[in-house]
Amino acid sequence: MKIISSENSGQALVLAVIVVGLVLVNTLMVIGGSQLFFQNTTYITQSTQAVNLAEAGVDKALSSLNDTGGAYFEEKETMIGPGSFAVTITSPDPSTKIIEATGYIPSKANPKVKRTVKTTASKGVGVSFNYGVQVGEGGISMSETSRINGSVYSNGSINLSNGAIISGDVYVAGGTEAAADQSSECTLGGNCTDFIFGKNVGGNDRLAVAQSFKPSAQNYLNKISLRLKKTGFPPDIPVRILKDKNGQPDKTKVIASGTLTANLVTDQYGFVEVAFNSPPLLYPDERYWVVLSTTLNPSNYWYWSADSLQGYFNGLGLWSSDWQSGNWTDPNLDFDFMAYMGGEATFIQGGNGSNIGGDAHANTLQNLIITGGAYYQTASNVVAGSMHPGSPDPASKVMPISDSNISDWKNIAASAGTYTGDITSCRPTLGPGKYVGNINIDSNGCTQPIIIQDPVWVTGTLTLKNNVTLRLDPSYGASSGVILVDGVADFDNNIKIQGSGTTGSILMVVSTYDSRVNGISAIKVENGGNSGILYAPFGVVKVENNNRLSELTAWRIELANGVVIDYDTGLASSFFSSGSPGSFSLIKGTYQLK
Amino acid sequence: MTKGLTLLEVLVASGIATVVGIFLVSILVNNSGVFYQQDSIVNSGLGLNDSLRRIDENIRQAATVAGGYPEISPTYTSGPGALVLKLPAINESGIINNVYDYVVIAKDGNNPKILRLQVFPDASYSTRPALNTVLTTILQSIQFDYTDKNGNVVSPNIATSVGVNMTLLSKTGSVGEAQSSSIITSLRNTQQ
Numbered sequence: 030m031k032i033i034s035s036e037n038s039g040q041a042l043v044l045a046v047i048v049v050g051l052v053l054v055n056t057l058m059v060i061g062g063s064q065l066f067f068q069n070t071t072y073i074t075q076s077t078q079a080v081n082l083a084e085a086g087v088d089k090a091l092s093s094l095n096d097t098g099g100a101y102f103e104e105k106e107t108m109i110g111p112g113s114f115a116v117t118i119t120s121p122d123p124s125t126k127i128i129e130a131t132g133y134i135p136s137k138a139n140p141k142v143k144r145t146v147k148t149t150a151s152k153g154v155g156v157s158f159n160y161g162v163q164v165g166e167g168g169i170s171m172s173e174t175s176r177i178n179g180s181v182y183s184n185g186s187i188n189l190s191n192g193a194i195i196s197g198d199v200y201v202a203g204g205t206e207a208a209a210d211q212s213s214e215c216t217l218g219g220n221c222t223d224f225i226f227g228k229n230v231g232g233n234d235r236l237a238v239a240q241s242f243k244p245s246a247q248n249y250l251n252k253i254s255l256r257l258k259k260t261g262f263p264p265d266i267p268v269r270i271l272k273d274k275n276g277q278p279d280k281t282k283v284i285a286s287g288t289l290t291a292n293l294v295t296d297q298y299g300f301v302e303v304a305f306n307s308p309p310l311l312y313p314d315e316r317y318w319v320v321l322s323t324t325l326n327p328s329n330y331w332y333w334s335a336d337s338l339q340g341y342f343n344g345l346g347l348w349s350s351d352w353q354s355g356n357w358t359d360p361n362l363d364f365d366f367m368a369y370m371g372g373e374a375t376f377i378q379g380g381n382g383s384n385i386g387g388d389a390h391a392n393t394l395q396n397l398i399i400t401g402g403a404y405y406q407t408a409s410n411v412v413a414g415s416m417h418p419g420s421p422d423p424a425s426k427v428m429p430i431s432d433s434n435i436s437d438w439k440n441i442a443a444s445a446g447t448y449t450g451d452i453t454s455c456r457p458t459l460g461p462g463k464y465v466g467n468i469n470i471d472s473n474g475c476t477q478p479i480i481i482q483d484p485v486w487v488t489g490t491l492t493l494k495n496n497v498t499l500r501l502d503p504s505y506g507a508s509s510g511v512i513l514v515d516g517v518a519d520f521d522n523n524i525k526i527q528g529s530g531t532t533g534s535i536l537m538v539v540s541t542y543d544s545r546v547n548g549i550s551a552i553k554v555e556n557g558g559n560s561g562i563l564y565a566p567f568g569v570v571k572v573e574n575n576n577r578l579s580e581l582t583a584w585r586i587e588l589a590n591g592v593v594i595d596y597d598t599g600l601a602s603s604f605f606s607s608g609s610p611g612s613f614s615l616i617k618g619t620y621q622l623k
Numbered sequence: 624m625t626k627g628l629t630l631l632e633v634l635v636a637s638g639i640a641t642v643v644g645i646f647l648v649s650i651l652v653n654n655s656g657v658f659y660q661q662d663s664i665v666n667s668g669l670g671l672n673d674s675l676r677r678i679d680e681n682i683r684q685a686a687t688v689a690g691g692y693p694e695i696s697p698t699y700t701s702g703p704g705a706l707v708l709k710l711p712a713i714n715e716s717g718i719i720n721n722v723y724d725y726v727v728i729a730k731d732g733n734n735p736k737i738l739r740l741q742v743f744p745d746a747s748y749s750t751r752p753a754l755n756t757v758l759t760t761i762l763q764s765i766q767f768d769y770t771d772k773n774g775n776v777v778s779p780n781i782a783t784s785v786g787v788n789m790t791l792l793s794k795t796g797s798v799g800e801a802q803s804s805s806i807i808t809s810l811r812n813t814q815q
Contacts, residue, residue, distance in 0.1 A: 048647040055658040062665040073672045286773050533720045619718050620811035622684050
């Protein structure tokens with residue numbers, strides 16, 4: 030008989046127990062890790078949901094402010110989706126609202142996660158000056174060591190000479206023909222009719238509108254002008270150019286897109302320009318469609334002016350509830366539009382020590398020293414950080430203020446009162462109104478700034494000489510103001526055009542004088558010490574002799590003799606309180622996430 | 624006198640012990656492999672979640688994508704591999720107009736597996752705290768894409784949205800798999 034020692038029995042079991050123990054520990058750790066990952070993922074998801082709920086609260090607050098004319102003060106708790114949001118409103122001044130919205134998951138009473146978004150809304154029209162200098166088809170002339178500290182966007186050619194310097198990037202868009210290649214415009218008081226879209230009309234959701242046209246020649250489409258007005262505060266909408274398929278827009282052939290900026294449209298009809306990110310090449314006698322699409326909103330919608338007699342023979346108008354559905358209806362109207370073609374070569378011409386500190390983008394570059402990249406079709410005598418031949422022409426840029434905005438300001442000024450007669454002496458204040466005549470003020474008696482309440486509309490000329498200061502009323506706070514001049518504006522020797530004193534506020538002088546006819550400057554700034562924001566959509570702004578300005582926007586700009594433009598980045602979010610009354614808009618740059 | 628085991632008995636016992644041992648060890652090895660794989664997945668997932676959330680929140684608050692930081696003679700330049708954001712500076716009252724802080728998200732200069740988030744507040748006015756923190760130490764790749772509001776790819780300084788595609792390595796090298804995640808976030812403070 031064999032005897033096995035009892036001390037040696039069960040050793041396999043010990044090993045098995047150790048292994049099972051280790052396996053168990055590992056398994057528990059895997060489960061624990063999975064639990065941790067699940068909790069973390071849940072928290073991240075809920076955190077994102079809370080931010081989205083807070084942003085929904087901001088949207089709700091803005092909509093309610095506009096629906097109630099500003100009589101909206103808080104939202105205690107509104108349940109939506111996985112959680113809720115609450116809103117509080119504070120008013121630092123009558124035209125400004127600070128919106129603080131908090132999103133809660135799952136509820137305000139028992140939140141697992143909460144996030145807060147704080148932003149500011151104000152009444153009026155927001156205008157973005159994104160460039161130190163923005164110029165229309167007239168282009169720019171810079172000479173005698175004049176300098177722009179910032180970027181430049183020009184729809185026309187640029188001439189630099191005698192040490193002129195642009196420190197930032199320079200864009201010159203492909204040239205645009207002066208007259209529209211295709212257009213349809215109804216006769217006011219005659220065959221004009223409104224076509225409403227963006228709301229339900231007669232049981233139909235009109236959410237997309239299209240107008241077809243045929244270009245007369247092969248060319249690039251640089252921009253479209255549309256005659257529009259709006260009710261309420263609809264959002265920006267996309268504008269697409271589509272090819273034709275069987276007499277309707279072909280949703281699969283979108284050849285260009287741009288954005289219609291709602292701020293450029295008012296409650297009165299006006300042509301509003303839309304430029305495209307990449308101008309499409311169009312062919313003669315092929316049919317193309319301009320398609321506008323928006324969302325349904327019974328309070329905030331659009332009107333497109335239309336010709337009820339359908340006098341445009343190269344196209345027709347259609348509408349649909351969905352631009353991608355392919356179901357279009359003929360309203361028997363031609364919508365008012367103008368199509369501007371491009372294709373004209375534009376250039377940046379340098380010489381005598383002129384240089385560009387950033388990148389240069391233009392069809393043709395000549396005699397330039399460029400620190401950054403050179404982007405072009407044709408170049409000669411160019412020294413650059415990098416060369417990019419074959420680059421497409423930059424697209425045209427729409428001016429930051431539309432004709433409709435200017436008309437709106439003029440209407441508000443006229444409604445504030447009309448004053449007839451020239452003003453030739455200093456006065457402590459200049460209130461809002463339409464001033465029929467000229468304003469011509471020398472320094473005599475002007476020991477204090479003239480306080481401006483806008484909008485001021487001068488039907489004649491504005492001439493300021495020797496140490497005159499125009500200052501926006503301090504009560505405007507961060508809001509900005511505007512002085513509109515139908516004739517030419519002339520500033521001579523230490524003229525200051527100033528905002529309210531609060532950061533972000535500006536006072537802008539707009540001359541609507543048309544220099545394209547006779548070349549006479551719409552705004553002329555002479556001798557040193559002048560400052561301000563100047564805007565001439567149809568005119569030449571001419572600045573000479575060691576002046577320093579913050580921003581210029583004009584059809585054409587001429588700088589000479591040591592002029593310096595120092596772009597102020599705050600101009601990208603200027604806010605004019607005298608826009609369409611009652612409308613609150615979010616002020617860009619005030620979004621905070623807590 | 625104690626009798627010994629026969630050779631046959633020893634061989635049988637050894638065979639059984641070997642089979643049982645191999646079986647138990649294989650269980651242990653496989654289980655350990657599963658543990659390390661799952662641990663790696665969890666760590667990568669946590670890293671992705673936290674990193675993308677922090678990047679997302681900074682993009683939301685940005686006024687623009689800066690070309691670089693500092694803007695003159697930059698040490699960091701916005702591009703596919705790095706993101707420099709320009710955020711409105713803040714103080715006790717809220718946003719400070721025309722004053723900006725900079726946030727840089729980029730790989731560590733010495734170790735490309737480390738992704739850092741750095742905050743450079745305006746020295747004169749901002750109360751936003753300076754920061755230099757590690758988002759992850761197991762970065763395989765990160766790609767930033769810049770688009771405008773129509774979805775077109777544009778240069779960073781005119782972008783209104785930033786897409787982030789991030790891949791993290793497995794924690795343990797050969798065990799576990801790399802994991803990727805992506806976000807697209809719009810700049811809420813952009814002027815474009």
